[in-house]
Amino acid sequence: MRPRPIQGTGMRSIVSFILLLHMGFMVCQGANPCCSEPCQNRGFCTAMGSDSYECDCTRTGYYGQNCTTPEFLTWVKVSLKPTPNTVHYMLTHFKGLWNIVNSLSFLRNAIMRYVLTSRAHLIDSPPIYNADYGYKSWEAYSNLSYYTRTLPPVPHDCPTPMGVAGKNELPDVKVLAEKLLMRRKFIPDPQRTSLMFAFFAQHFTHQFFKTDQKKGPAFTTAFNHGVDLSHIYGQGLDRQHKLRLFKDGKLRYQILDGEVYPPTVSEVQVDMHYPPHIPESRRFAVGHEAFGLVPGLMMYATIWLREHNRVCDILKQEHPDWDDERLFQTSRLILIGETIKIVIEDYVQHLSGYHLKLKFDPELLFNERFQYQNRISSEFNTLYHWHPLMPDVFHIQDEVYNYQQFLFNTSMLADYGINSLVESFTKQIAGQVKDNN
Ligand code: HEM
Ligand SMILES: *[C@@H]1O[C@H](CO)[C@@H](O)[C@H](O)[C@H]1NC(C)=O
Ligand SMILES: *[C@@H]1O[C@H](CO)[C@@H](O)[C@H](O)[C@H]1NC(C)=O
Numbered sequence: 001m002r003p004r005p006i007q008g009t010g011m012r013s014i015v016s017f018i019l020l021l022h023m024g025f026m027v028c029q030g031a032n033p034c035c036s037e038p039c040q041n042r043g044f045c046t047a048m049g050s051d052s053y054e055c056d057c058t059r060t061g062y063y064g065q066n067c068t069t070p071e072f073l074t075w076v077k078v079s080l081k082p083t084p085n086t087v088h089y090m091l092t093h094f095k096g097l098w099n100i101v102n103s104l105s106f107l108r109n110a111i112m113r114y115v116l117t118s119r120a121h122l123i124d125s126p127p128i129y130n131a132d133y134g135y136k137s138w139e140a141y142s143n144l145s146y147y148t149r150t151l152p153p154v155p156h157d158c159p160t161p162m163g164v165a166g167k168n169e170l171p172d173v174k175v176l177a178e179k180l181l182m183r184r185k186f187i188p189d190p191q192r193t194s195l196m197f198a199f200f201a202q203h204f205t206h207q208f209f210k211t212d213q214k215k216g217p218a219f220t221t222a223f224n225h226g227v228d229l230s231h232i233y234g235q236g237l238d239r240q241h242k243l244r245l246f247k248d249g250k251l252r253y254q255i256l257d258g259e260v261y262p263p264t265v266s267e268v269q270v271d272m273h274y275p276p277h278i279p280e281s282r283r284f285a286v287g288h289e290a291f292g293l294v295p296g297l298m299m300y301a302t303i304w305l306r307e308h309n310r311v312c313d314i315l316k317q318e319h320p321d322w323d324d325e326r327l328f329q330t331s332r333l334i335l336i337g338e339t340i341k342i343v344i345e346d347y348v349q350h351l352s353g354y355h356l357k358l359k360f361d362p363e364l365l366f367n368e369r370f371q372y373q374n375r376i377s378s379e380f381n382t383l384y385h386w387h388p389l390m391p392d393v394f395h396i397q398d399e400v401y402n403y404q405q406f407l408f409n410t411s412m413l414a415d416y417g418i419n420s421l422v423e424s425f426t427k428q429i430a431g432q433v434k435d436n437n
């Protein structure tokens, strides 16, 4: 499965970012001729000395010096194919028609199959580039410490950081953040996205967006590159084992006010990031080290912990002869399936705004040629910084909390209980992600 940022989200900031850098436009001679990205339609540029280049147009469907002339079949396809905007318009209008499509499983399956395969074809699989390799290499393919790059990095010997466009130096990050990223006014999301959704997004994506703070932004510590639920079970066997009860397949937990919560750090001895003032009794330990940051994350961590143990109980009833290991492993697979089902049928469904009823069914692809491997890209991570979803203050029951009161507030979890938090986060509308300035 390839979770993709939905078209348009966060795009505005990126576009304005690029426009800003274009303002100091300059052209340079004598540099790597690939810096101006002359090859179109995903043709591959190779410099031939400092004043000429070659575009490899193989299988792009185009030919010519810059891969700009369409082959006949490409021309036919491009002429007939509706633009992405048209496709999006059709999918988000004509509700009556879609209701009919949704009720005819043959049609719904066929369209869902098309959605999956056409999206998958937009990216290279197996992946090709990373921050240090702008050409294909064994290293870029096999070194899973890197995020992959959907687009090749700008060569090092270019006149500007963006190739040939923009100023010689990137702008000061602080200025950039204040000019382009900082929100001046909260705008409620027009699709009425809730905080419950926002925290789901943060919780779900942090299993595969785990930038390696030691090695730098090109690197990830989430070496599985996908939906492995390492944010629930911990990355690596050592952390997983510390979080496990080793009885009936279950995860370790504690009971507070008669309800199940994650165990404490002192109990299970796993590393978690908490500021010094958090008391030991309120340092919850879960799969992801950073989930103490926001009560919304710890809420989801608790829900999934309870779900894992619930599934274990059911499996044990069905299979009294299964040992702890088998109950644990099978429950984990079931939770992965549940997660993907929720992500496609509720989460992406909401984001897309499509009237087509999306479907998670692995069998849709059994007769298709499909690459099941996945690699998380830097671009995906950059676009998924949906921080504008966050409100100015948090409304929980009848109280209002600012950031200082809310962040790292691990008391809140058991003070309110999961039901209250779910209810409050479901009621509060999140911020609009695009066009915040
Ligand atoms: C109160 C809520 C939140 C706080 C305080 C917060 C804070 C942070 C901080 C300090 C970082 C590291 C710096 C960076 O990479 O930009 C970060 C990263 C990130 N945040 Fe948030 N964030 C919050 C909510 C969210 C939400 C709702 C999303 C939705 C998807 C999100 C998505 C991300 C992503 C994708 C990263 C990059 C992670 C990585 O590469 O390791 N954040 N956040
Ligand atoms: C290819 O691109 C280069 C640089 O943009 C341009 O000078 C050249 O005329 C283009 N060639 C063709 C055949 O369009
Ligand atoms: C991946 O590349 C990085 C940077 O070159 C290197 O430090 C690391 O050892 C490599 N990992 C493996 C498994 O080769």
Ligand SMILES: *[C@@H]1O[C@H](CO)[C@@H](O)[C@H](O)[C@H]1NC(C)=O
Pocket: 404, 405, 406, 409, 411, 412, 413, 415, 416
């Ligand atoms: C944390 O939340 C509780 C409510 O659950 C509140 O009483 C407390 O003041 C908050 N802590 C801080 C440091 O603001």
